[in-house]
Amino acid sequence: QVQLVESGGGLVQAGGSLRLSCAASGGTFSNYAMGWFRQAPGKEREFVAALGGSGLYITYTDSVKGRFTISRDNAKNTMLLQMNSLKPEDTAVYYCAAKRGLTMTDPSAYNYWGQGTQVTVSS
16 A cells, blocks of 8 residues: 655745645655646646656656656655746646556556645736
8 A cells, every 4th residue: 555645735926836746655665656746726626747667767747847856766765856936827736646557647557545745826
């Protein structure tokens, strides 16, 4: 059983930056593909970025390419999401998630979820 805890959310002005962290425990971290997802009020949870267990395979949703960077440190059981050039439309609760096997963008494929961290970008 994997437990995930996000941190690093907050309020930032448009154009600013935030770095989200996801701390994992309870499993062999490198065995899990990891992803970041977000959910804005009244909207479905959507894929943001994901990477494989080794960190070599990485994928992003188009709207964050060039602005967000996902990474992981398997020695520290930690995943990061560096978010730059933030826009008001990035406002959402951000969740980290884990799954065994292949990296995927469908949130329903992920078995383990954190509690979420709020990111608010003001215009």
